[in-house]
Amino acid sequence: MSDRCNVVVIGSGFAGSIMARVLTVIGHEVVLIERGTHPRFAIGESTTPLANLSLERLAQRYNLPDCYYLSAHGRWLEHHADVRRGLKRGFTFYRHHPGQALASSERLLVAASPEDAISDTHWLRADVDHHFVRQAVAAGVDYRDRVELTDAAIDAGGARLAGQRNGESFELRADFVIDASGPGGFLARRLGIPSGLERTHTRSGAVFSHFTDVRFMSDVGVEFPAGPYPDDWAAVHHLIDEGWMYSLRFDHRVTSAGFSLTPRGVAALVPHGEVDAAELWRTLLDRYPTIGAVFADARPVMPIAYRELIQHRLTRAAGERWVMLPHAFAFVDPLFSTGIAWSLRAVERLALCFEGRRLPNVEQLGRYDALLAAEADQIDRVVAGAYEAMAHFELFAAHAMLYFSTVSFAETRQRLFADEQNAWSGFMGVGDSVLEPLPGDSLRRLRDITRGVGHAGTTEERRAYTDWIRDVIAPRNIGGFGDPDREHLYPVDIDLLVSRHALLGLTRDQLVAGLPAIRGRAPEPLFTDLRRQSTGVIRAKAERRN
Numbered sequence: 161m162s163d164r165c166n167v168v169v170i171g172s173g174f175a176g177s178i179m180a181r182v183l184t185v186i187g188h189e190v191v192l193i194e195r196g197t198h199p200r201f202a203i204g205e206s207t208t209p210l211a212n213l214s215l216e217r218l219a220q221r222y223n224l225p226d227c228y229y230l231s232a233h234g235r236w237l238e239h240h241a242d243v244r245r246g247l248k249r250g251f252t253f254y255r256h257h258p259g260q261a262l263a264s265s266e267r268l269l270v271a272a273s274p275e276d277a278i279s280d281t282h283w284l285r286a287d288v289d290h291h292f293v294r295q296a297v298a299a300g301v302d303y304r305d306r307v308e309l310t311d312a313a314i315d316a317g318g319a320r321l322a323g324q325r326n327g328e329s330f331e332l333r334a335d336f337v338i339d340a341s342g343p344g345g346f347l348a349r350r351l352g353i354p355s356g357l358e359r360t361h362t363r364s365g366a367v368f369s370h371f372t373d374v375r376f377m378s379d380v381g382v383e384f385p386a387g388p389y390p391d392d393w394a395a396v397h398h399l400i401d402e403g404w405m406y407s408l409r410f411d412h413r414v415t416s417a418g419f420s421l422t423p424r425g426v427a428a429l430v431p432h433g434e435v436d437a438a439e440l441w442r443t444l445l446d447r448y449p450t451i452g453a454v455f456a457d458a459r460p461v462m463p464i465a466y467r468e469l470i471q472h473r474l475t476r477a478a479g480e481r482w483v484m485l486p487h488a489f490a491f492v493d494p495l496f497s498t499g500i501a502w503s504l505r506a507v508e509r510l511a512l513c514f515e516g517r518r519l520p521n522v523e524q525l526g527r528y529d530a531l532l533a534a535e536a537d538q539i540d541r542v543v544a545g546a547y548e549a550m551a552h553f554e555l556f557a558a559h560a561m562l563y564f565s566t567v568s569f570a571e572t573r574q575r576l577f578a579d580e581q582n583a584w585s586g587f588m589g590v591g592d593s594v595l596e597p598l599p600g601d602s603l604r605r606l607r608d609i610t611r612g613v614g615h616a617g618t619t620e621e622r623r624a625y626t627d628w629i630r631d632v633i634a635p636r637n638i639g640g641f642g643d644p645d646r647e648h649l650y651p652v653d654i655d656l657l658v659s660r661h662a663l664l665g666l667t668r669d670q671l672v673a674g675l676p677a678i679r680g681r682a683p684e685p686l687f688t689d690l691r692r693q694s695t696g697v698i699r700a701k702a703e704r705r706n
Contacts, residue, residue: 165189165302167514168321168334170347172303173202174285175485175503176340177292179510180301182222187517191332193321194305195341198293201462202285203368204487205408205416206248206395206497209272209571210587212280214504217583222511225687226295230288232680234277243291246282246410249273249389251496252396253560254450255553262450264384266553267648270564270641271388274652278680282395282408282416283500312337312350314481336519337482338510343472345488356475359537361544361603362492364403365426367437367444367466368418371458374407380453388651395497398451399550400444401614402429405451406494414461419444420470420493422547424614437466473536478529483510483520490536493543496563498588502535508583527584535587541599542588548606552616555609557648558626559602561641563588564650565633566595572638572657573664576674594635602629638663654679 165188169180172194180192212231219228229239233247250273255266273279297303309323314337321332339347347353376392377384384391398405402425408416419441426435429443441464445452470491477489486502509528513520520528542563549559566589574582589595605625609617616622630642638660640646640653654675661671 163330164333165191166334166517166519167191167336167338168193168319168332169338169340170309170345171195171339171341171485171488172198172289172293172296172305173340173342173487174283174289174292174500175487175507176338177289177296177301178218178224178227178504179338179340179485179507180303181224181292181296181299182218182507182511183514184296184300185222185224186511186515188514189302191302191304191334192293192296193307193309194293194303195307195309197305198290199286200289201370202289203416203418204494204499205246205283205285206406206494206500207280207283208497208501208567209280210567210574211501211504213571213574214501214508214583217508218504218511219687220685221580223688224295226291228685228687230281230291232277233279233281236281240291242287244284244287244410244412246284246408247276247393248280248282248395248408249276250280250394251564252391252394253399253556254397255399255550255556256448256450258401258447259449262382264382267384267391268553268557268560269387269389269391269394269648270560270650271652274654274679282410284410284412284414309346312346314351314479316480319481335481339482339484339488341488343488343491345484347482347484348474348488351479351482354475356473356490357471360471360473360492360540362471362540362547363423364420364470364493364547365423365466365468366418366420366470367435367440367464368416369460369462369464371415371417371455371460372413373457373459374409374415374417375454375457377450377454380450382450385647385649387649397495398448399553399556400448400451401425401550402444403547404495404550405444407454415458417455417458418494420495426468435466435468437464440466473540476529477532478520478525480522480525481519483525483528484532485510486532486536489532492536492539495543495546498539502539502587505583505587506532512580512583531584531586531590534590538586538588538590538596538599541603545599545603545606548603548610548612551610551614552622554622555606555617555625558629558642559606561629561633561637562595562598562602564639565637565641566592568639568641569595569636569663572678575677576664576666576671578677592636594632598632601632635663 180190215227215231229235250271253268311322313320319337396407403421405419473490513524549555
């Protein structure tokens with residue numbers, strides 16, 4: 161069997177499915193290939209305001225109503241309650257110490273939204289990925305699951321892919337290939353793209369699962385001053401000596417949880433022999449009493465898994481007639497929830513290149529490749545710095561302000577200055593003359609303090625680092641991050657934002673006029689009848705084939 165299309169997308173996670181659907185909507189013949197089936201388990205579940213903003217832009221530009229509705233918790237509940245998710249009001253951090261109960265002073269809360277209705281979400285990926293696949297099929301994407309690709313040849317004339325589906329061999333020819341798979345994806349293997357992992361700093365492994373009956377922090381005897389949102393309805397980060405733990409609550413009483421552990425941390429916990437995931441999990445709960453109390457009654461809904469190394473990185477993300485989405489190109493760590501936002505930004509960029517039924521040209525592919533490389537480096541520096549800063553809570557709280565000042569400034573600017581070129585703006589401060597150098601500078605300063613072995617540094621060193629952070633983020637700090645009077649509690653502060661209008665290059669009146677967009681209260685976009693549009697696309701494709 162042999163057939164032909166304009167574009168092949170390999171991998172039907174959320175990014176691959178949205179990519180295939182957008183390309184179909186704008187007139188391309190698309191085949192979406194999946195090795196497995198849906199629904200299926202996946203991790204990487206926490207969205208951010210920048211991820212939601214990309215979903216909104218994709219929805220409006222390409223008439224994808226569900227993307228708009230899934231970009232905020234309130235709209236999601238109203239329009240797609242059957243797709244399971246969790247409420248995420250912000251980022252919660254606690255610093256734990258072995259054998260000790262959690263101290264309320266070592267707590268950091270940063271709100272991402274002022275209320276539940278417009279908040280971020282945790283995606284139950286089995287449901288969300290399956291939803292986007294179904295929407296892609298409804299839009300006219302030729303979706304093929306249970307496919308085993310065995311060969312590929314790509315040159316200036318296009319691509320030839322070969323494989324098997326349900327025991328039957330096939331050959332597929334296409335003008336362009338997009339790899340939306342994961343680490344060590346198909347194109348990397350077939351094209352012999354070298355690893356670039358040696359240029360990265362972050363190293364961590366993960367032990368993880370989904371759990372029922374996870375208790376709330378308020379249920380285990382920990383009393384906190386009131387924060388800007390309930391602590392547990394967030395991306396909860398438990399910082400420990402060996403790394404950190406994430407805990408993401410879904411609305412149906414299941415929690416995604418896992419530890420990201422440094423090699424040194426794993427070696428200290430498992431000095432001899434191979435890692436047993438369940439035993440390592442129990443060891444960590446025993447070592448940190450408050451975490452142990454929260455998970456005392458928890459039961460995994462699937463076997464606890466362990467991955468020795470979660471980082472990967474390639475040396476190229478694009479070439480003639482092919483391109484990779486971020487997760488196929490590089491992955492650093494779930495800390496700060498960068499994955500979904502970065503993937504959706506890349507979908508936006510590529511969609512612009514394919515508009516007008518064109519294919520990306522050499523200049524566009526070069527720009528895309530260079531930008532993804534710079535962004536992968538930047539995410540790595542931010543995360544590596546955070547691992548160094550975990551040596552002491554004050555160091556971590558200060559370093560985290562780099563992330564929050566960067567993303568809050570980017571989101572606010574993009575909401576105020578709507579432009580299709582926002583898709584090409586550098587992720588995590590890349591291209592910003594103030595912000596881009598800071599993660600590298602911070603990592604170097606932190607390593608001087610920690611000596612690279614987790615030393616907490618002196619009081620003077622920590623104070624000097626905190627003061628430095630406050631000074632260097634000042635030109636982009638529209639959220640009051642690093643203000644000692646906040647006592648590590650950061651709500652969404654509209655009054656402060658208005659007072660710092662000049663940092664955004666606006667007058668006070670101009671910023672006030674833009675507040676509905678910032679607050680997520682802009683009028684809902686008008687969408688055409690997607691079913692009618694999809695039917696038309698499918699009919700037009702059938703006519704072209706005939």
